[in-house]
Amino acid sequence: MDIHKVKPAPGRPRSQQAMEAVLTAVRQLLQTTAYKELTMEGIAKAAGVGKPTLYRWWPNIASIVMDVMRQQAHHDVGVPDTGSLESDLLLYIGDTCRSLTQGAGGIMRSLMAEAQFDDGFAQIFRESFISSRRAMLIALLQRGAARGELQKDADLELLADLCYGPIWYRLLNGHASLDEPFVQAITAHIIMRG
Numbered sequence: 001m002d003i004h005k006v007k008p009a010p011g012r013p014r015s016q017q018a019m020e021a022v023l024t025a026v027r028q029l030l031q032t033t034a035y036k037e038l039t040m041e042g043i044a045k046a047a048g049v050g051k052p053t054l055y056r057w058w059p060n061i062a063s064i065v066m067d068v069m070r071q072q073a074h075h076d077v078g079v080p081d082t083g084s085l086e087s088d089l090l091l092y093i094g095d096t097c098r099s100l101t102q103g104a105g106g107i108m109r110s111l112m113a114e115a116q117f118d119d120g121f122a123q124i125f126r127e128s129f130i131s132s133r134r135a136m137l138i139a140l141l142q143r144g145a146a147r148g149e150l151q152k153d154a155d156l157e158l159l160a161d162l163c164y165g166p167i168w169y170r171l172l173n174g175h176a177s178l179d180e181p182f183v184q185a186i187t188a189h190i191i192m193r194g
Helices: 016-032 040-047 051-057 061-076 085-117 119-146 156-173 180-193
Strands: none
Touching: 016 040, 016 051, 016 061, 016 085, 040 051, 040 061, 061 085, 061 119, 085 119, 085 156, 085 180, 119 156, 156 180
């Protein structure tokens, strides 16, 4: 199911205040609660709204969580266009790593773990979050390729994997930091491979 195309059921229109309360409540709950422990009842209580309100706007918990994660990613990680692929990558990868080290990392680890055990959630996670982040990075790489900063036949999908792979590996294993030298190293490798 494409959660982007889910329309609220007939009835009262969404209240922006109630919607923000739900998204804020879920963001806060995810700081202390594993995804699989979230319930619609708990979310409604934390947000101060009725459970029917949640179901009017979202078909399930995964849809709410993906809205929260997209909103957070949009806030934390923009898609720069400085005119230089290297500068754009340093900003994009740097913002991604900062977001993960300044709060979103624990939530992302929890969601990635859940995706390993719940095929339905994994599909929603890939389709509504991972694919949108990859698309943003690939658009950035396409701009660089159009300016001649990458080889004509550069495999942009592979370059995206070469970017995100080390980030997720460090995030999940916690063996090394997502710091500025790491961001610079990934950027240099992508430029060199592209």
